[in-house]
Amino acid sequence: MTATASRPDTGARTPLPLDVEAIRADFPILSRTVRDGKRLVYLDSGATSQKPRQVLDAERWFYENVNAAPHRGAHQLAEEATGAYEEARAKIGAFIGAPENEIVFTRNTTEAINLVAYAMSNAATAKEPEFRTYAVGQGDEIVVTEMEHHADLVPWQQLCERTGATLRWLGLTDDGRLDLSDLATVVNERTKLVAVTQQSNILGTINPLGEIIARAHEVGALVLVDGAQSVPHQPVDVTELGADFLVFSGHKMLGPTGVGVLWGRYEVLDKLPPFLTGGSMIEVVRMEGSTFMPPPQRFEAGVPMTAQVIGLAAAVDYLQALGMDKVEAHEKALTAYALDKLAEIPGVTVIGPPDTVARGGAISFTVEGVHPHDVGQVLDDHGIAVRVGHHCAWPVVRRYGVPATSRATFYVHTGYDDIDALADGIRAAQKFFGTV
Amino acid sequence: MQLESMYQEIILDHYKNPHGRGLREPFEAEVHHVNPTCGDEVTLRIHVEGDTIADVSYEGMGCSISQASISAMYDLVVGKTVPQALGTGEHFMTLMQAKGDPSVAEKLEDELEDAVAFAGVSKYPARIKCALMSWMALKDASARALSTTGGQS
Numbered sequence: 373m374t375a376t377a378s379r380p381d382t383g384a385r386t387p388l389p390l391d392v393e394a395i396r397a398d399f400p401i402l403s404r405t406v407r408d409g410k411r412l413v414y415l416d417s418g419a420t421s422q423k424p425r426q427v428l429d430a431e432r433w434f435y436e437n438v439n440a441a442p443h444r445g446a447h448q449l450a451e452e453a454t455g456a457y458e459e460a461r462a463k464i465g466a467f468i469g470a471p472e473n474e475i476v477f478t479r480n481t482t483e484a485i486n487l488v489a490y491a492m493s494n495a496a497t498a499k500e501p502e503f504r505t506y507a508v509g510q511g512d513e514i515v516v517t518e519m520e521h522h523a524d525l526v527p528w529q530q531l532c533e534r535t536g537a538t539l540r541w542l543g544l545t546d547d548g549r550l551d552l553s554d555l556a557t558v559v560n561e562r563t564k565l566v567a568v569t570q571q572s573n574i575l576g577t578i579n580p581l582g583e584i585i586a587r588a589h590e591v592g593a594l595v596l597v598d599g600a601q602s603v604p605h606q607p608v609d610v611t612e613l614g615a616d617f618l619v620f621s622g623h624k625m626l627g628p629t630g631v632g633v634l635w636g637r638y639e640v641l642d643k644l645p646p647f648l649t650g651g652s653m654i655e656v657v658r659m660e661g662s663t664f665m666p667p668p669q670r671f672e673a674g675v676p677m678t679a680q681v682i683g684l685a686a687a688v689d690y691l692q693a694l695g696m697d698k699v700e701a702h703e704k705a706l707t708a709y710a711l712d713k714l715a716e717i718p719g720v721t722v723i724g725p726p727d728t729v730a731r732g733g734a735i736s737f738t739v740e741g742v743h744p745h746d747v748g749q750v751l752d753d754h755g756i757a758v759r760v761g762h763h764c765a766w767p768v769v770r771r772y773g774v775p776a777t778s779r780a781t782f783y784v785h786t787g788y789d790d791i792d793a794l795a796d797g798i799r800a801a802q803k804f805f806g807t808v
Numbered sequence: 809m810q811l812e813s814m815y816q817e818i819i820l821d822h823y824k825n826p827h828g829r830g831l832r833e834p835f836e837a838e839v840h841h842v843n844p845t846c847g848d849e850v851t852l853r854i855h856v857e858g859d860t861i862a863d864v865s866y867e868g869m870g871c872s873i874s875q876a877s878i879s880a881m882y883d884l885v886v887g888k889t890v891p892q893a894l895g896t897g898e899h900f901m902t903l904m905q906a907k908g909d910p911s912v913a914e915k916l917e918d919e920l921e922d923a924v925a926f927a928g929v930s931k932y933p934a935r936i937k938c939a940l941m942s943w944m945a946l947k948d949a950s951a952r953a954l955s956t957t958g959g960q961s
Contacts, residue, residue: 745871
């Protein structure tokens with residue numbers, strides 16, 4: 373677990389694939405200062421990303437020129453709003469290689485996962501026989517992993533409590549990876565769904581989804597992939613992925629808050645009953661009962677977060693102009709550099725894979741003798757924003773025997789100077805608390 | 809550097825050399841409080857004789873602010889009556905809501921002794937709950953102890 377393995381390229385600064393200075397100029401917030409005039413070193417994109425001007429402009433454009441409720445009304449604005457909303461859906465779908473009718477807009481990743489979990493318990497009482505296809509009950513099993521974010525754990529615990537199904541999970545190895553040694557027994561004929569993250573928000577681990585999905589499909593289980601930390605940071609194509617659901621949040625990929633995505637294979641979505649009900653999602657409503665639209669409208673009750681969807685499409689444009697392969701390579705170079713820099717500091721332990729093999733840019737660490745909150749406070753005093761605590765993955769910190777960690781996460785505007793600032797800040801924390 | 813305004817020397821002293829730490833017998837109530845956003849934890853026991861707090865014993869893990877706050881609270885409340893201790897807790901709450909206003913700290917100096925050093929914490933909203941966790945645990949534990957003993961012992 374310690375990042376003490378010696379690497380020949382220690383501290384090497386390979387040229388970064390992205391032009392950090394040019395990108396920073398697109399992010400208005402990066403020009404402000406914090407804590408008495410310090411440059412903002414934002415290393416908390418894993419919690420929420422900052423927004424480039426292009427995304428803010430797109431939202432403003434929508435409100436100033438088009439604003440109307442989509443899929444309602446006979447006026448020109450309603451028509452244009454509907455067009456903009458559906459064009460955005462197609463663009464966001466194309467970003468992950470999916471057709472537009474497989475893209476459902478939700479509030480965020482958390483709501484997307486709850487949508488699937490509630491649809492699966494609603495299935496048991498659905499009056500339409502095809503909506504009962506994915507019902508779960510006693511004797512059925514749902515499988516998660518020990519590294520899931522609470523958003524991909526608690527909804528499944530609750531589904532099991534509502535339906536009498538059993539929750540099982542894949543554990544972790546000491547070096548921060550999934551323990552797949554019992555995959556064949558944990559995922560078995562009783563398994564109805566496997567929920568697994570593509571990139572851990574706390575450990576940075578990139579999981580071997582191919583093996584897990586193959587096993588799940590072998591036993592007829594559905595697979596939901598939590599892409600909250602992968603879709604913003606690496607190319608993801610749902611056809612290559614081979615899962616049944618992929619969920620992610622707009623606000624972690626340069627987009628606005630309040631919009632997330634549930635991608636589902638159409639034939640699966642088509643057999644799921646609704647989660648939230650109301651306007652927009654109905655086909656025919658009578659006092660005695662109602663019928664529902666096909667996907668994706670079946671899962672989008674009420675006036676949607678139209679401006680946020682337009683903003684997310686602008687974020688997708690921004691990321692595509694940079695190139696997701698370059699975004700991934702950029703973060704990989706930063707991660708290698710940061711792991712080296714942290715390894716140089718005595719008393720610092722990285723919780724998660726110690727090198728860049730199958731690893732993303734979320735780096736959690738502890739500093740011997742200084743509680744993560746106090747580390748975060750000293751870093752904040754230097755203008756450096758990191759996350760501290762259990763990162764909504766309490767079982768993970770418990771598994772590794774630490775009360776909490778500090779976590780640095782990177783994005784397109786992160787440069788080597790940010791990581792140097794982090795390393796200096798950690799040293800300052802050690803000095804302040806007298807551990808060195 | 810604003811750090812010193814929060815991490816007063818007196819706080820760091822309590823953190824490094826906590827007063828009254830450890831769980832002891834006898835006790836009438838034990839509570840376990842957590843700070844769910846960060847995972848800070850405290851297990852706190854209270855021993856009352858009549859309505860006087862004869863001992864407060866605790867184990868906890870967490871940041872310097874949360875742990876130092878328990879230690880400073882221990883010094884303040886042992887030997888006081890429960891109503892007096894809860895009154896001191898109210899003063900500490902007032903201090904935490906002061907947003908760094910030095911006049912509030914000045915007024916409370918006599919009542920809060922060492923704990924007045926936490927005044928700087930009130931400028932950092934995210935840390936206030938760290939400082940308050942121990943006081944919340946004390947309030948909870950004393951209510952339970954008094955309901956068990958009916959104020960008698």
